[in-house]
Amino acid sequence: MIEINSLTKKFQGGITAVDEMSAYIETGSIYGLVGSNGSGKSTLLRLISGVYKPDNGIVLIDGTSPYENPEVKSRLFFVSDNPYFIHQCNVMEMAKFYKMAYSRFSDERFNYLRSVFPIDPNMRIVNMSKGMQRQAALMLALSVNPDYLLLDEAFDGLDPVIRQVIKRLLADGITEHNMTAIISSHNLRELEDLCDHVGLLHKGKFIFNRELDDIKLTIQKVQGVFNPVPPPEKLKDLNILRITQQGSLLNMIIRGDREEIRQKLNQLNPTFLEMVPPTLEEIFIYELEAANYDVNSILL
Amino acid sequence: MVSIDLQSRTPIYEQIVNGFSRLCLIGALHAHDKLPSVRSLALDLGINPNTVQKAYQILENKGLIYSIEGKGSFISDEAQLSSQKYSQICEHLKAAVTDAYTQGLPKQQAQIVLDDVYSGRSAGND
Numbered sequence: 418m419i420e421i422n423s424l425t426k427k428f429q430g431g432i433t434a435v436d437e438m439s440a441y442i443e444t445g446s447i448y449g450l451v452g453s454n455g456s457g458k459s460t461l462l463r464l465i466s467g468v469y470k471p472d473n474g475i476v477l478i479d480g481t482s483p484y485e486n487p488e489v490k491s492r493l494f495f496v497s498d499n500p501y502f503i504h505q506c507n508v509m510e511m512a513k514f515y516k517m518a519y520s521r522f523s524d525e526r527f528n529y530l531r532s533v534f535p536i537d538p539n540m541r542i543v544n545m546s547k548g549m550q551r552q553a554a555l556m557l558a559l560s561v562n563p564d565y566l567l568l569d570e571a572f573d574g575l576d577p578v579i580r581q582v583i584k585r586l587l588a589d590g591i592t593e594h595n596m597t598a599i600i601s602s603h604n605l606r607e608l609e610d611l612c613d614h615v616g617l618l619h620k621g622k623f624i625f626n627r628e629l630d631d632i633k634l635t636i637q638k639v640q641g642v643f644n645p646v647p648p649p650e651k652l653k654d655l656n657i658l659r660i661t662q663q664g665s666l667l668n669m670i671i672r673g674d675r676e677e678i679r680q681k682l683n684q685l686n687p688t689f690l691e692m693v694p695p696t697l698e699e700i701f702i703y704e705l706e707a708a709n710y711d712v713n714s715i716l717l
Numbered sequence: 718m719v720s721i722d723l724q725s726r727t728p729i730y731e732q733i734v735n736g737f738s739r740l741c742l743i744g745a746l747h748a749h750d751k752l753p754s755v756r757s758l759a760l761d762l763g764i765n766p767n768t769v770q771k772a773y774q775i776l777e778n779k780g781l782i783y784s785i786e787g788k789g790s791f792i793s794d795e796a797q798l799s800s801q802k803y804s805q806i807c808e809h810l811k812a813a814v815t816d817a818y819t820q821g822l823p824k825q826q827a828q829i830v831l832d833d834v835y836s837g838r839s840a841g842n843d
Binding site (some may be wrong): 446591610613688 | 764765768817
């Protein structure tokens with residue numbers, strides 16, 4: 418389990434990248450980290466992997482701080498958004514390097530992964546395309562059999578076939594040795610299918626950190642036809658995040674329990690009422706709108 | 718075995734639950750047939766094993782499957798499955814009502830049809 422408590426990280430120039438963050442990430446889950454640009458996703462991942470020292474607060478991995486702690490670090494692997502490789506090395510040489518650093522590095526696993534990924538392990542990594550470099554990084558990461566796999570935008574730049582391979586390897590790691598994966602990404606469609614828990618970050622803080630299926634129950638997309646359309650004061654005990662009207666048709670985004678919303682709206686005698694759960698992308702946009710990261714002020 | 722639609726708004730765990738329910742109803746799965754393991758289904762579909770686990774838990778709570786420690790999950794007796802037929806009937810009804818709605822049938826009129834059927838007024842009356 419990863420435990421984060423009042424975690425704060427500041428950088429030069431008065432930037433507070435991670436601001437009093439608190440959260441739990443359960444073992445064996447696929448955790449999706451989403452958020453606006455500069456919201457602190459990468460900084461949080463670097464704090465969890467022990468690259469940065471927190472200015473305040475703690476991050477504990479199974480009860481121990483990862484910073485300058487080789488034992489904890491040997492059980493986690495961080496694939497950064499810009500994977501680092503030693504100059505002029507190929508995958509075989511990098512494997513040798515990781516074998517020195519990670520006691521859990523498995524030759525058997527590495528050989529298996531070599532047969533899975535269609536890249537030449539003797540090609541210099543510097544000559545590889547961006548997507549192939551990502552594959553090389555993931556291949557090395559999975560050879561270590563980490564308990565915690567941190568992927569910073571690791572899916573970006575991978576082709577659909579390889580994405581499916583990675584998903585299967587993640588599923589394998591979770592069922593075989595209860596691995597935990599934390600994935601940051603802007604591809605919300607993909608995270609929605611993959612993750613069981615999601616944390617939304619904005620300006621260094623969590624907006625929410627919950628089970629994905631629970632989040633979907635807290636916001637409803639409602640389409641209703643009313644004759645006549647109720648005046649705004651009749652809708653005021655509903656927590657409406659967004660409302661648009663086209664004739665007698667009201668499109669609303671309402672925060673709250675599905676049945677409660679249905680009951681309240683039924684009292685207004687709709688001729689038609691439909692409620693659908695929102696997608697992760699919609700939740701992202703509405704929650705950030707509510708946090709004053711206004712999409713409408715950006716769109717022209 | 719079950720297929721899922723990643724474009725659908727229906728959550729994946731619900732699609733798995735519905736998928737197995739349907740396979741039972743159409744007779745593709747019989748009582749005491751073994752379900753794929755959580756691992757193999759997750760690998761086949763390329764989805765989160767926790768999602769599969771959640772679906773199996775729901776199926777078990779519904780009495781559709783039973784599990785034996787160390788052996789896996791199995792379809793339960795068909796007698797228990799008959800109640801699941803209601804869910805399929807509801808789906809058909811919903812499809813019919815959706816069709817009526819998109820063709821402009823007012824809610825009040827649909828309500829009348831429903832009331833008529835349930836009070837026996839339209840029985841055998843074509």
